[in-house]
Amino acid sequence: MDGALAGTARRPVRGEPSALRVSRAMRRLVSSSAAREVAELTHVAEFIQQPVTTGRQIAVTSIRGGAGKTTVAALLGTAYAHYRQDPVLLVEADPALGSLPLRLGADALRWTTADLADIVEPQMSLLDVTGYLVQLPDNAWLLPGSQGRIGAMLSTSAYERVMVALRRYFGVTVVDCETLPAEVARVALSAAQARVLATPATLDGVTSTYAVLQWMRGLPRHMIAGTVVALTGTAPRPGIDVAAAAEKLRSTGAAVHVLPHDRHLAAGGALRTDLLARPTRLAAARLAAEVFQLSQKRR
Structure with missing residues (x-):
């Protein structure tokens, strides 16, 4: 990232105001909520830590920009890297100046997804491959979609070559796709063992996603059964009934998880x-646990 632009960023803020954190901390002192939270996270970790026989590929996309798909992809990749022992890969298949490297705190970008398509060979070791990737914390790696160039391109054939070649090196690969109906996004959704549709908790966001899910019901059964909607909060107080919207989306056969608004x-x-x-x-x-479970159901 350009140093001058980086300097415009404000100091990172916590996801909730101080007063709310203090209030919650006081409640935790007089209740069993902390114990329940630890128990649930332990249970979730057990699902995420399940071994895989072949690398699981999870595609994240959305119907339109601004839905939070890159944020969801970063959250998933970070969760898998934290809980799993095998290497985790995050791939940016959105080359048109995508923001996944920014979300992951990656400054130096060298090789891109399109570049690696012409480099990777079957005889390469994990050490060889990771030499072309950006190292992240917790044994995670990033393959960016561009080097900050506007108009960078990624063909479906290049994407397929990279994903087939890299699958054996990583237990889980999270792919940040272009928005639908871009061609690479459609290929990624079809080839992945599980898919996530990031949807803003707005009326137009839910309506558009519902229409896409209805269309997916006409595809082979595993497509809708392996899809999770991440309903993302865009404001502290959403303009829709989020619970009712989630239930409507679930009626299509897809799973739904709500990610609350976070500062x-x-x-x-x-x-x-x-x-x-x-x-x-x-x-x-x-969300990470359910998506991983669904990915395990399809070989």
Whole structure:
């Protein structure tokens, strides 16, 4: 990122106001909520830590920009890297100046998804491959979609070559796709073992996603059965009944998880899990666990 632009960022903020954190801390002192939270996170971790026989690929997309798909992809990749012991890969298949590297705090970008399509060979070791990737914390790696160039391109054939070649090196790969109906996004959704549709908790967002899910019901059964909607809060007080919207989306056969509005995520900078509100951390862990479980059901 350009140094001058980086200097415009404000200091990262926590996901919830101080007064709310203090209030919640006081309640936790006189209740069993902390114990229940630890128990649930332990349960969630058990699902995420399940071994895989072949690498699981999870595609994240949305119907339109601004739905939070890159944020969801970063949350998923961070969760898998935290809980799993095998290497985790995050791929940016949105080359048109995508923001996944920014969300992951990656400054130096070298090789891109399109570049690696012409480089990767079957005889390469994990060490060889990771030499072309950006290293992240917790044994995670990033393959960016561009080097900050406007108009960078990624063909479906290049995407397929990279994903087939890299699958054997990583236990889980999270792909941040272009928005639908872009061609690479459609290929990624079809090839992935599980898929996530990021949807803003707005009337138009839910309506558009519902229409897409209805269309997916006409595809092979595994498509809708392996799809999770991440209903993302865009404001502290949403303009719709989120519970009712989630139930409507579930009626299509897709799973739905609600990610509450979080000030830290809304700031748009590098993701720091320690600054997320507790409800956000728990919701992200639940989402990661269900998506991983669904990916395990399809070989």
